[in-house]
Amino acid sequence: MLEEFVSLGKWWLPNKPEVVVPGKLSFSPESGATLELIGSLYSSQFEEIGQVEDIAFPNEIFSIEGESNLTSAVRLDFIKPEEIIILGLLDNNEEITLYRCSGRIKNFEFVKGRPTLSFNVEYVFRKIHFEYEQDIKLKSISVQYSHLEKWVGKSGIEVFVSQEENKIWMSYQPPSNIHLTKIGSLDLYITFSPVCVHPFYSYFGAIYYNANIEQKTYLTIQNPCNQPIDDCVNLLIKFSDFLSFAMTKATSVIKVTGKADVIHEKPVKQANGDFTLEKEARETQVIIIFGLWNFTKSSEINLSPDKMLFLFSDVENNLGSVFEAWINKREEYEPVFDLLxxxxxxxxxxxxxxxxxxxxxxxxxxxxxxxxxxxxxxxxxxxxxxxxxxxxxxxxxxxxxxxxxxxxxxxxxxxxxxxxxxxxxxxxxxxxxxxxxxxxxxxxxxxxxxxxxxxxxxxxxxxxxxxxxxxxxxxxxxxxxxxxxxxxxxxxxxxxxxxxxxxxxxxxxxxxxxxxxxxxxxxxxxxx
Structure with missing residues (x-):
């Protein structure tokens, strides 16, 4: 499930990289992400909210002979900033992008003039920096749900045991991806974890003393038209509700990852011997974190397929149309589905x-x-x-x-x-x-x-x-x-x-x- 965490780091705005402020990023699935800065990203902690006319000061303070003791003043309030993007670097040098941040002054010491600025964050992108909102282009998003493997019921793991030779053979070949449906410009697939072996180990012929093969099953949303992340997240939440109905028990989002192309510059040697910098796009995996209103620790529930209402195999031939019907009926009978x-x-x-x-x-x-x-x-x-x-x-x-x-x-x-x-x-x-x-x-x-x-x-x-x-x-x-x-x-x-x-x-x-x-x-x- 999406796990709680607290991380220290330093933070800045993309258009003011010279102003760097230390702070703490915390996350819980129920309440989302919060950034608390020890200091401020801004030159002033106040903003003008209007004008106050005809303020009367005591005569001993305003006592110029022949002058009125009435004056006007500017009304101030603590700032409530809205930032599209805040960039950060954690203590372990991990890059962080905070997307859609709503801030407020949490407390303020007038003597020291030192504020504590707090932001509520809608999305956290780990392991990447997006400088601008238009840079947030996710080619795909993959979601791991609790109990999804049991519901889908497809495995590429095979185990062969030979008692005579006292041998065990294990093999893994990922099952083929399963296309579910296309909703708007988003394509939905059931996908499976690929075979991953670190090239260092295979090249040097490492000796293994233990073996662990685990297949993970995902809902993957392909996003060729760069639809906003909200569209993808709304869809994965609807699929979570659909799974919970099918399983008769709540499923929870365990992990959400995305793939994005990031532009890198690399030196290229020209014919004359000079080096020039050329840009190339590299596919990068991004960890996506956000709060969930319906979060539940359902991965701790012991749920077997025989207790589920229906399985993938029961609707395998028309799962796409069944899920589309779920989306439509969820809107048509909203109070019914909400109560259920x-x-x-x-x-x-x-x-x-x-x-x-x-x-x-x-x-x-x-x-x-x-x-x-x-x-x-x-x-x-x-x-x-x-x-x-x-x-x-x-x-x-x-x-x-x-x-x-x-x-x-x-x-x-x-x-x-x-x-x-x-x-x-x-x-x-x-x-x-x-x-x-x-x-x-x-x-x-x-x-x-x-x-x-x-x-x-x-x-x-x-x-x-x-x-x-x-x-x-x-x-x-x-x-x-x-x-x-x-x-x-x-x-x-x-x-x-x-x-x-x-x-x-x-x-x-x-x-x-x-x-x-x-x-x-x-x-x-x-x-x-």
Missing amino acids: MATIYASSLYLHYKFLNIIQALEAYHTSKYEGSYQDRKIYKKGLYKKFIEVLRDFPSESDDQENGISDEFRNALKGKIKDQTRFTLETRLKELLSDVFSLLPNNFIGSVKDRELFSRRASETRNALTHHDKEKRQQAARGRELFQLFHTLTVILQICLLRELNLTDESIKILVERNRAYQNEWRPPSN
Whole structure:
């Protein structure tokens, strides 16, 4: 995963390389990168923010006879600089580029006049200096995610064991790159770590006393048109969400690297014996660091393929179109996906919060896809709603009937409540969704039609009790094992709905659900 670090170095602005300030660069995946300078890159720590007119000084301070003691002054505030690029050199001589930096004075000692200037940094590029924003041209970006190797399930490592000869042969040939899709001008591939042997060792015939072969799997985004880094990062985050949905557990970004062409000057001997400097582009690897809102230490989770919702092999022939559908549906059903992803990434949430997230996501999905109403709104307004309004209008007020009358505030509140009463209740929405996906669930996953109705009622009652905090209803709400089973079953229903949105066939969805061990804890009606 992206690791926290703190590094000391010296820092300067590209247009003022003579002003070099010591400082500390720190990074955490949750909050991003911060640069704290011991001193300032600027000649002044203040900026003018306006004019103050007619300031009155005491007579003993401003006491020239015949002169007014009123004057004007400039209003000052601490600077809040915005820098596109700050360059740095760490103590180990590593080059650093900080991109999009928002600064502020952290503290200021008026006696010494020494400020501490702090910058929040959006992107950190390690091992390279980009002098100008237009120089930031990344030919490709490769992302390593936790558990991606297990999800893809392709290996180029082979091991041969001969017990008779007491020998072990190991070989590695990277699998072929897999093209997924093209989104805009960005090409997406699944790639694998190449074979790398240091030329020094191979040339001098080094003797090996240990061997370790590790294949790494990446999502690689090829960027031939030099699209902005934001486009690439947004895409890799969307793929991270997609993987987390496929795995049913949060994946995390372990490492992000890019490739850029850097111009170098080299001396070239001419025919007359003189040397001239000629420029050449050399491909350089760049380490890219940025903060992630959905960071999780998921690499520490023991996740096996048999517990994943679906694997690469299940969608190998159409993964590109499935991922494109994910991007489109993520926008179409944004609240649904937000609630689901929040539940996946926040694995430590209390069970009743997870339950509320998933049931609300299902309600939002049904509302967005089907709307759902008991009666056409125009018919309702002309008929029953009109009668309700007439009854409310004619019902006596408190001033006329102190025992049975109602206040104007209550009358208006009732008008608001009955206005949209044609919409389906949560219980009805759950029944419809369950009826729609029931054929894809394993046999006896819930049970009979009566059990389906009981499930929808129990889930709806529990949501209402947990949301509205009615003490009596809260005592009757599902809890413990029953609450877990409700949450589990609702999650399965939501996953099936979204798999359909990703254009997987009903036949393939049914196979995925039945084979997954996580679905063995299906809902059962209470024994009472």
